[in-house]
Amino acid sequence: MKPCRILIVLVVAVLVMADSSVDGQVLRRSASADSGVPSVNLPVVESPQGFVLKKKAPKLQPPKPDRNTRAPAKTIHRPRYAPRHDRGRFSPIPKSPATEATTAIFKATDRELKSNKNAKPTVFVQDAVILGAEPMVDHHTCDSCLQSPCACNAAPWTDSVVPQAMGVEVLVPAGKQLRFRDEYLCDGGDRKKPVTVDERFNINGADTEDTFGHYDTLDGKRIVSPSNRVCVYAPRFAAVRKIEGVFNARLNQRVTAFHDEQVLNVSRGKDFSSSTKQHVNTNQFGGSNRASGLETKTRGITSDQAVTLIGVRNSFSPYENLDLVKLGRHSSGETARLQLGMQSANVWQDNLGLKVNVKGAQPVIVNDLSSAQQLVVIDSDFDTTLRVTKLASRIAAESGEEIEFTIRFDNLSSKPVGNVTIVDNLTGRLQYVPGSAECSLKASFIEKPNAKGSLVLKWDIEAPVKPHKGGIIRFKCVVK
């Protein structure tokens, strides 16, 4: 090979590598998806500690320390590249796993029905899907996605694998990203670092915006179950101001330190001084950091002052007057209203999408609007599952307006679960309205400041939750 050819090939190779490094995010994502390992490269946020509870778990064995972690993540789908005409310029669009999930559900249901004529299908797909469309995303809705591979132009996926929670196998529209995340105020789910609860009930990895429940099973497992993610359209604006003029030539700089000059006092007398004074100047200013803005607003209720909630109001607000909230049972006729309340702003972020519980008594349904007709399956390896559903009363809010959140939790298994705790780590832009928390079951309520200047709300359900039973939690927040 001639030297000129070698040189050309080398130049081309360097340029190709440089271009790849520009789009390195895409490459990393693909690699992580192929290996099945979530690409978690996120800053570690200090997790609230100190939730040490001395609870009694009636009729339940103490949890075993070595089994308190969640089940290992499993890669269900390897991303496949979309046809070329559907690709973006640089980032390949992997095919949504929802289609295959749907197919798997049908197959599983059919198999079960064929093997046992008396068996009932555990999944009702018509109930399990909530249709919707993110209004501002350029894609078409496609009603035939449930029956055949979806050929509609869905929003582009990213193929990061969802952190597995609560020990269940999750198929999601993998790592679906909200396109205009900065315009929404989201709360719920388990983002960034996965939440874990140790044997002493210390909660680790609870980032702001996380909402989850954890519980103990009869066989000693401690499982974390995140809720769905609720997003409210609430953009907030600020301004950066620059004033230019003649005075701008003057450079104002703050004094950061003095020289450390020690001056002896003048000696008195010719012989020697009888005494000296040593004036020590200030050698440095104290730190003049600006306020970080993490305003701590303690409501006067600490963890020692747990308030026992004994009831919930009898009436249901329009946004939550659903069978899913009242009875823990979803009916397809309420799909549209549930969709409105759950997403509250037509979008989901990252790792949570539509969920269907296969082995439970009922399908678990959450909303997924930015990818219409996408189906996500939770195939639980455990015998018990706690479903946590979160709804918001508004789809959009301005600063100062009030939002009411409703959390419905259900034990979908045939065995009781104990030590049930629901935790909501509020984002910094949500200010909890004191005294607005309600719970339909007898529970102790604890609020504690978090790292974002808001609160961590925690409900400890006192009695074990019986099979196919659940409860409702309500609270209000003001948008900052």
Next chain:
Amino acid sequence: MIRRFSGTNIAAALLLIAVLVCCETSQAQNTREFVRDNMVPGRASQIRLFGNPRLAQRLQPVRISSPQGSELSIVSNGSFIGTSASDYSTGMRVGSLYRFRLSTVSEQRAVELYPSIELLDVLHPPKGLENQFPIPVTISESDIRHAVAGRMVSKVIYLEDPETSLPRTTAPGSQATIDISGADDAVRAAESLGRPMAILRIGSRVPTREELAATDQNAFRSQTPETVQQQSSRPDLKANPEYPAPSFK
């Protein structure tokens, strides 16, 4: 000679050209980094439009707020028409420079200022809520005071990143403002805090009669399209078809 252009060389050259074109295209798409606050008014918006031409199709509601007692005038049929309001909502597009007049009283003196606004980005609210969430452009009394004193006030309104935004409460009608040094770039500063949405510039120079009456391009009304008044009863704002197409000089 022909041997020198063998298949391998040609393929390598074509690949090299393709790579260079891709690099160039990717740079053109990300035009935000080229935007500065000291550009000629309107240029930053045009650069953003060049990077994303689809922004031209979007009419973004903008709410201009000024201190109580002042009056905003917008351009209509080539002249400034008073609105008798200190709080006014209009529809604007990325790629144009919008000039309006602010008549107010500052330090017991009646003054007229001619601020300009250019959009850098648009919002994406849920369907039907477009008019409920305009971009707020707030002119404070402090801004007016500085402008009347002969200074140039540049404000970059940005959408706060919820991940990094502070848990503060803002009084209704006011806007949180961060002052930076004159040596810093306001767009860069805003970008580090969120997504820059608009640039407001207020100076104290009063246009001459000739400049106001001139029909050709001048510093005050050259690229100023007519603003479209936002009406709550009409959800879809419509642009004036006589808008001048943004173009680079």
